[in-house]
Amino acid sequence: MKTSTLQDVARVAKVSTATVSRTLSNPDVVSESTRRRVSEAVKVTGYRINRAARNLRTQRAHSVLVLLPDLANPFFSTILEGISRNLSQQGYSMLIASTKQVHDSGERLIDYLDDARADGMIVLDGGLEPEIVEMLETAPQADRILFACEWVDGADFPSVRCENRRGTSAAVNHLYDIGHRKIAHVTGPEGNVLSSTRKDAFVAEMAKLNLALKPEWIIAGDFSLAAGCLAAQTWIALDVRPTAVFCASDQLAMGFIAELSRHGIKVPDDVSVMGFDDIDFAEQFIPPLTTIRQDRRLIGETAAKMLLARIVHSNDGNLEHAAVLPVSLVIRESTASPT
Amino acid sequence: MKTSTLQDVARVAKVSTATVSRTLSNPDVVSESTRRRVSEAVKVTGYRINRAARNLRTQRAHSVLVLLPDLANPFFSTILEGISRNLSQQGYSMLIASTKQVHDSGERLIDYLDDARADGMIVLDGGLEPEIVEMLETAPQADRILFACEWVDGADFPSVRCENRRGTSAAVNHLYDIGHRKIAHVTGPEGNVLSSTRKDAFVAEMAKLNLALKPEWIIAGDFSLAAGCLAAQTWIALDVRPTAVFCASDQLAMGFIAELSRHGIKVPDDVSVMGFDDIDFAEQFIPPLTTIRQDRRLIGETAAKMLLARIVHSNDGNLEHAAVLPVSLVIRESTASPT
DNA sequence: ACAAAATATGTAATCGATTACATAGGCGGC
DNA sequence: GCCGCCTATGTAATCGATTACATATTTTGT
Numbered sequence: 068m069k070t071s072t073l074q075d076v077a078r079v080a081k082v083s084t085a086t087v088s089r090t091l092s093n094p095d096v097v098s099e100s101t102r103r104r105v106s107e108a109v110k111v112t113g114y115r116i117n118r119a120a121r122n123l124r125t126q127r128a129h130s131v132l133v134l135l136p137d138l139a140n141p142f143f144s145t146i147l148e149g150i151s152r153n154l155s156q157q158g159y160s161m162l163i164a165s166t167k168q169v170h171d172s173g174e175r176l177i178d179y180l181d182d183a184r185a186d187g188m189i190v191l192d193g194g195l196e197p198e199i200v201e202m203l204e205t206a207p208q209a210d211r212i213l214f215a216c217e218w219v220d221g222a223d224f225p226s227v228r229c230e231n232r233r234g235t236s237a238a239v240n241h242l243y244d245i246g247h248r249k250i251a252h253v254t255g256p257e258g259n260v261l262s263s264t265r266k267d268a269f270v271a272e273m274a275k276l277n278l279a280l281k282p283e284w285i286i287a288g289d290f291s292l293a294a295g296c297l298a299a300q301t302w303i304a305l306d307v308r309p310t311a312v313f314c315a316s317d318q319l320a321m322g323f324i325a326e327l328s329r330h331g332i333k334v335p336d337d338v339s340v341m342g343f344d345d346i347d348f349a350e351q352f353i354p355p356l357t358t359i360r361q362d363r364r365l366i367g368e369t370a371a372k373m374l375l376a377r378i379v380h381s382n383d384g385n386l387e388h389a390a391v392l393p394v395s396l397v398i399r400e401s402t403a404s405p406t
Numbered sequence: 407m408k409t410s411t412l413q414d415v416a417r418v419a420k421v422s423t424a425t426v427s428r429t430l431s432n433p434d435v436v437s438e439s440t441r442r443r444v445s446e447a448v449k450v451t452g453y454r455i456n457r458a459a460r461n462l463r464t465q466r467a468h469s470v471l472v473l474l475p476d477l478a479n480p481f482f483s484t485i486l487e488g489i490s491r492n493l494s495q496q497g498y499s500m501l502i503a504s505t506k507q508v509h510d511s512g513e514r515l516i517d518y519l520d521d522a523r524a525d526g527m528i529v530l531d532g533g534l535e536p537e538i539v540e541m542l543e544t545a546p547q548a549d550r551i552l553f554a555c556e557w558v559d560g561a562d563f564p565s566v567r568c569e570n571r572r573g574t575s576a577a578v579n580h581l582y583d584i585g586h587r588k589i590a591h592v593t594g595p596e597g598n599v600l601s602s603t604r605k606d607a608f609v610a611e612m613a614k615l616n617l618a619l620k621p622e623w624i625i626a627g628d629f630s631l632a633a634g635c636l637a638a639q640t641w642i643a644l645d646v647r648p649t650a651v652f653c654a655s656d657q658l659a660m661g662f663i664a665e666l667s668r669h670g671i672k673v674p675d676d677v678s679v680m681g682f683d684d685i686d687f688a689e690q691f692i693p694p695l696t697t698i699r700q701d702r703r704l705i706g707e708t709a710a711k712m713l714l715a716r717i718v719h720s721n722d723g724n725l726e727h728a729a730v731l732p733v734s735l736v737i738r739e740s741t742a743s744p745t
Numbered sequence: 746a747c748a749a750a751a752t753a754t755g756t757a758a759t760c761g762a763t764t765a766c767a768t769a770g771g772c773g774g775c
Numbered sequence: 776g777c778c779g780c781c782t783a784t785g786t787a788a789t790c791g792a793t794t795a796c797a798t799a800t801t802t803t804g805t
Contacts, residue, residue: 141480
């Protein structure tokens with residue numbers, strides 16, 4: 068049973084292929100009666116559009132590439148869900164690749180756009196190497212690239228972000244409000260925009276509250292559980308231990324707490340610990356994690372919406388260039404007043 | 407700057423498009439000198455193949471759809487990484503969709519294959535509704551559908567699985583070996599093949615060891631953290647509390663332990679708890695989780711390899727139909743001898 | 746009632762790569 | 776020197792949908 072084509076439908080409905088095509092993509096311009104005949108013929112033949120043919124003719128791939136730093140990182144799955152939901156509503160498919168892998172395989176990122184595999188690209192990785200960013204910026208398809216969550220300083224791509232500064236300041240203020248005066252910060256990876264944004268905001272907020280901040284209270288990490296463990300060891304070794312720790316990610320916070328617990332140090336009794344992100348597990352962690360919540364599904368949906376707008380009205384000047392999404396403080400049990 | 411086509415390359419190299427195409431896809435049949443001229447012309451023109459055109463002509467999408475039960479579930483990300491790695495090596499792209507979403511949007515799953523969007527499908531969801539399974543089975547493209555991790559009882563799709571029975575028996579034996587005689591089991595969701603396979607294996611192993619097994623020691627769950635919490639409440643309420651609990655997933659085990667901890671019950675001091683999967687977080691959990699490890703990346707790679715073999719040699723009878731991948735017992739700190 | 750406009754449909758070119766078939770040239774064998 | 780074979784390349788049809796343009800038909804305005 069070969070799949071049937073527009074021709075087959077046309078034959079059955081006794082009209083031209085042009086009419087069938089119009090009926091399907093722009094029903095208003097055909098008469099009621101033909102519309103019915105064609106619909107009937109579509110049903111009879113079991114016609115399915117051949118996307119390769121349409122893509123060739125329309126010069127559209129009807130799909131979008133989503134680029135992750137690392138597929139195995141669960142942080143991104145909810146974002147993907149948001150993206151996917153929005154794309155599929157509009158008849159677009161979602162391609163996934165990881166920057167690591169693309170890089171390893173020697174493929175050029177821009178190829179996905181160049182070779183008509185994807186109409187646009189959502190990049191969830193602000194850590195692309197400068198020469199790759201340069202390549203993306205100068206590519207003719209640069210206006211169909213959008214950054215989400217992370218971004219690249221100095222490059223002018225449209226982007227979706229969350230309120231990193233406000234989230235950081237809310238975190239510091241929460242700790243301040245419940246009585247902490249010595250607060251440490253575990254950062255994300257060196258060179259990452261989120262890391263530096265949150266670190267800068269942290270320093271600024273501490274200054275604003277007139278809190279002392281020793282250099283060694285800023286502990287370098289990299290968003291991972293493992294880095295959180297290391298950071299805990301660093302904290303343990305401090306002469307003066309801050310009574311509260313604001314971590315740049317929930318995973319860091321969990322690793323931090325896990326390591327403390329191995330040393331018999333209790334959270335929040337002995338030290339308060341906060342994360343950032345509100346990943347699914349944060350609520351189930353022991354203790355449940357106080358954190359800054361990002362609506363990851365919304366980030367995904369917004370990114371998809373903005374990118375599709377650019378793909379569809381590529382020449383329109385009135386396109387939103389940056390969306391900043393709200394975050395919120397979620398107080399659970401990993402923070403408490405110092406004793 | 408329009409992107410250049412085969413025609414452009416042909417013009418520059420002063421050969422026909424046929425020769426250019428051959429040079430690119432089958433260099434052996436063209437002479438050394440033309441090969442050089444064409445390569446040069448490709449470089450000069452910056453030629454990139456147009457995949458839509460090739461896909462149309464070759465009747466291949468050069469992409470594979472991966473279907474998840476739920477995009478937001480982190481269990482799958484490493485599997486995806488394995489799939490993606492293997493696909494991109496072979497020049498294939500990875501499309502992602504979730505069964506939930508496809509279902510909600512009223513799309514038919516088979517459409518992805520029908521309309522030339524994807525050449526094959528890797529399904530990570532054994533819980534598809536019977537009418538959907540029926541549709542997939544009877545579709546002409548049924549031989550390009552492969553199940554991984556989960557499968558559907560009664561349907562005869564090629565599949566990649568892990569040794570669920572052996573893993574379960576290893577778990578029970580570990581608990582037995584360290585001295586437990588009363589062992590409970592928290593199951594996965596009703597109707598899921600993994601749930602029933604593991605439950606049956608659990609019952610069988612208990613019998614083999616001549617251990618008593620009260621019906622209420624089999625607690626219904628659904629792989630989630632939340633279900634683990636509920637199961638803990640059930641366990642707490644038991645007249646006779648088993649001294650060890652084997653959970654059908656790591657998330658269950660974590661929820662279980664988290665809830666116990668809220669009731670002041672210590673793991674492994676008061677009860678031993680095991681999971682299944684060895685998700686990334688298991689090692690960092692407090693206490694680090696004893697579990698059965700599945701190599702999720704290998705599952706993904708194997709699935710991709712098997713599916714591609716079917717896509718490329720669709721008529722070959724010698725195709726592997728089922729791969730069963732090894733699991734291993736990982737002993738950490740959530741299990742100990744009963745006191 | 747007739748020109749003009751609006752509506753409905755058909756004809757055929759087109760998107761860009763692949764490939765069956767045709768052809769040309771080179772070479773060896775007899 | 777002729778035939779056949781092999782190699783390298785070109786010609787042109789093809790995949791299936793879209794759409795500019797042409798044409799036929801109906802409606803509208805005066």
